[in-house]
Amino acid sequence: AFAQAAKPVVASAATPTTAAQNVVIDxxxxxxxxxxPARFEDPKNPITPEKVELGRMLYFDTRLSKNQDVSCNSCHDLNKFGVDGKPFSTGHKKQLGGRNSPTVYNSGGHLLQFWDGRAANLEEQAKGPILNPVEMAMPSAERVVETVKSIPGYVTAFQKAFPGEADPVTYDNLAKAIGAFERQLVxxxxxxxxxxxxxxxxxxxxxxxxxxxxxxxxxxxxxxxxxxxxxxxxxxxxxxxxxxxxxxxxxxxxxxxxxxxxxxxxxxxxxxxxxxxxxxxxxxxxxxxxxxxxxxxxxxxxxxxxxxxxxxSLTGELPKSYIAKPKLPASGPKTPKPDP
Ligand code: HEM
Ligand code: HEM
Structure with a gap:
C-alpha cells in the first residue's frame, strides 16, 4: 500500500475564496x-535527418497496407494527439481491433510498447501493425519490402538513410526509420x-x-x-x-x-x-x-x-510543420495495386 492518505493542505479550486494563493509543492x-528530452535517443538506432524524413513518409504511406487504404496515421493521427478517438480502431476492411490505440506522442518514453508490453521498443513495435491482419494486413515482410523497392523514390531515400549498406531496403531498416521518426514525437x-x-x-x-x-x-x-x-x-x-x-x-x-x-x-x-x-x-x-x-x-x-x-497542463505543443503529411514518392510500374 504505497498510497498516501489524501490530506488536502489547501482548499480545492472549487472554493477560491479560501484557497491559498500560493500552493507549495514539495x-x-x-x-x-x-x-x-528533445527526442528519445537510442544508441542502437541513431537519429539522422534522413532517417526521420524517410520514417515520416512511411508513417503516412497507405501503400504499406494490403488495400492501400490504411497507414499508421489512420489510427495514430498526428493532428489529433496521435490517436483516432475511437474505443477500438478500424483497420483492414473496416475490421475492429480489440484494444484502444494509444498515442504515439512521447511513446519513446515508455519502457515497453503495447498495452501488454510485448515489444521492447519502437523499432520492434513498428513491425507489428503492417503485418497485423486487422490493421494493415500485409501478407509478409517480403511483400512489404517488394512494394517499397518498387517505388524508386523510396530506394533513394533508404540509401540516404542507411548509407554504406549494400541492400538498405529491408524490413528492419523500415522499422528503424519509423522508430527514428517516432522518437522525435515529443x-x-x-x-x-x-x-x-x-x-x-x-x-x-x-x-x-x-x-x-x-x-x-x-x-x-x-x-x-x-x-x-x-x-x-x-x-x-x-x-x-x-x-x-x-x-x-x-x-x-x-x-x-x-x-x-x-x-x-x-x-x-x-x-x-x-x-x-x-x-x-x-x-x-x-x-x-x-x-x-x-x-x-x-x-x-x-x-x-x-x-x-x-x-x-500536460497538454503539449504538437510539432505542427514537422507532422504535416509529406509528399510521398510516386509508385513505379511494378508497385502492386490494392488487393480487393
Ligand atoms: C499500438 C505505432 C499502425 C492501432 C501502437 C504503439 C505504437 C504504434 C508506437 C504502442 C504505443 C504504446 O504502447 O504506448 C504504430 C505505427 C504504425 C501503426 C508506427 C504503422 C506502421 C496502426 C494501425 C492501427 C493501429 C493502422 C489501427 C488499425 C494500434 C492499437 C495499438 C497500437 C490498437 C494497441 C495494441 C495493443 O497494445 O495490443 N502503435 N501503429 N496502429 N496501435 Fe499502432
Ligand atoms: C491508466 C490516471 C494511479 C496504473 C490511467 C489513465 C488515467 C490514469 C487518466 C487512463 C489513461 C489512458 O487510457 O490513456 C491516474 C491517476 C492516478 C493513477 C489520476 C492516481 C489517482 C495509478 C497507479 C497505478 C496506475 C497507482 C499503478 C499501481 C495505471 C495503468 C493504467 C492506467 C496500468 C492502464 C489501464 C488499462 O490497462 O486500461 N491512469 N492513475 N495508475 N493507470 Fe493510472
Missing amino acids: RALLNAFKAL TPSRFDKFLAGDDKALSEAEKTGLKKFLDQGCQTCHNGAAIGGSLQKLGLVVPFQSKDQGRFDLTKKEADRMIFRVPTLRNVAKTAPYFHDGSVKDLQTAVKLMAQHQFGKQISDDDAKSIVTFLD
Missing part, C-alpha cells in the same frame, strides 16, 4: 518525473517548465491538482518523462472487470494477470476514450476509477476535477 516529490508542455524550476509555469488551480495527484500517490506508476511507461497491475486493490487479461494473455503466467503497460499521461486530456478497452469517455471518470481500482478510494468529484485541471 519539489522533492517531483523527482518522480523527468522533463521531456510534446513539451508548461509542466516541463515547472519541473525545470519555474513555479509560475502552472496556475494555482493546476498546482492544487498536482498536489492532490501527488498526495494520492499516482506518481508511483505515472512517472518518468512520459509520466507512465512501466508494467503495473490494473485493479491493484479493487479488481477491474475486463475480458482482456493484459500481459497474462501473452505469457499465461498467473503473475501477469491484469498487468498492463501504464499509459503516458501527457496529452491525456486530448486522447479520450480511456483505458486499454476504450471504455471510459471522460477524464474525470477515468481519474475516479483509478483512485478506486488502484487505491480502493472513492474520491470526490471536486478532487477528481482538480486532478483533471492538473492533467490539462
Whole structure:
C-alpha cells in the first residue's frame, strides 16, 4: 500500500475564496518525473535527418497496407494527439481491433510498447501493425519490402538513410526509420517548465491538482518523462472487470494477470476514450476509477476535477510543420495495386 492518505493542505479550486494563493509543492516529490528530452535517443538506432524524413513518409504511406487504404496515421493521427478517438480502431476492411490505440506522442518514453508490453521498443513495435491482419494486413515482410523497392523514390531515400549498406531496403531498416521518426514525437508542455524550476509555469488551480495527484500517490506508476511507461497491475486493490487479461494473455503466467503497460499521461486530456478497452469517455471518470481500482478510494468529484485541471497542463505543443503529411514518392510500374 504505497498510497498516501489524501490530506488536502489547501482548499480545492472549487472554493477560491479560501484557497491559498500560493500552493507549495514539495519539489522533492517531483523527482518522480523527468522533463521531456528533445527526442528519445537510442544508441542502437541513431537519429539522422534522413532517417526521420524517410520514417515520416512511411508513417503516412497507405501503400504499406494490403488495400492501400490504411497507414499508421489512420489510427495514430498526428493532428489529433496521435490517436483516432475511437474505443477500438478500424483497420483492414473496416475490421475492429480489440484494444484502444494509444498515442504515439512521447511513446519513446515508455519502457515497453503495447498495452501488454510485448515489444521492447519502437523499432520492434513498428513491425507489428503492417503485418497485423486487422490493421494493415500485409501478407509478409517480403511483400512489404517488394512494394517499397518498387517505388524508386523510396530506394533513394533508404540509401540516404542507411548509407554504406549494400541492400538498405529491408524490413528492419523500415522499422528503424519509423522508430527514428517516432522518437522525435515529443510534446513539451508548461509542466516541463515547472519541473525545470519555474513555479509560475502552472496556475494555482493546476498546482492544487498536482498536489492532490501527488498526495494520492499516482506518481508511483505515472512517472518518468512520459509520466507512465512501466508494467503495473490494473485493479491493484479493487479488481477491474475486463475480458482482456493484459500481459497474462501473452505469457499465461498467473503473475501477469491484469498487468498492463501504464499509459503516458501527457496529452491525456486530448486522447479520450480511456483505458486499454476504450471504455471510459471522460477524464474525470477515468481519474475516479483509478483512485478506486488502484487505491480502493472513492474520491470526490471536486478532487477528481482538480486532478483533471492538473492533467490539462500536460497538454503539449504538437510539432505542427514537422507532422504535416509529406509528399510521398510516386509508385513505379511494378508497385502492386490494392488487393480487393
Ligand atoms: C499500438 C505505432 C499502425 C492501432 C501502437 C504503439 C505504437 C504504434 C508506437 C504502442 C504505443 C504504446 O504502447 O504506448 C504504430 C505505427 C504504425 C501503426 C508506427 C504503422 C506502421 C496502426 C494501425 C492501427 C493501429 C493502422 C489501427 C488499425 C494500434 C492499437 C495499438 C497500437 C490498437 C494497441 C495494441 C495493443 O497494445 O495490443 N502503435 N501503429 N496502429 N496501435 Fe499502432
Ligand atoms: C491508466 C490516471 C494511479 C496504473 C490511467 C489513465 C488515467 C490514469 C487518466 C487512463 C489513461 C489512458 O487510457 O490513456 C491516474 C491517476 C492516478 C493513477 C489520476 C492516481 C489517482 C495509478 C497507479 C497505478 C496506475 C497507482 C499503478 C499501481 C495505471 C495503468 C493504467 C492506467 C496500468 C492502464 C489501464 C488499462 O490497462 O486500461 N491512469 N492513475 N495508475 N493507470 Fe493510472
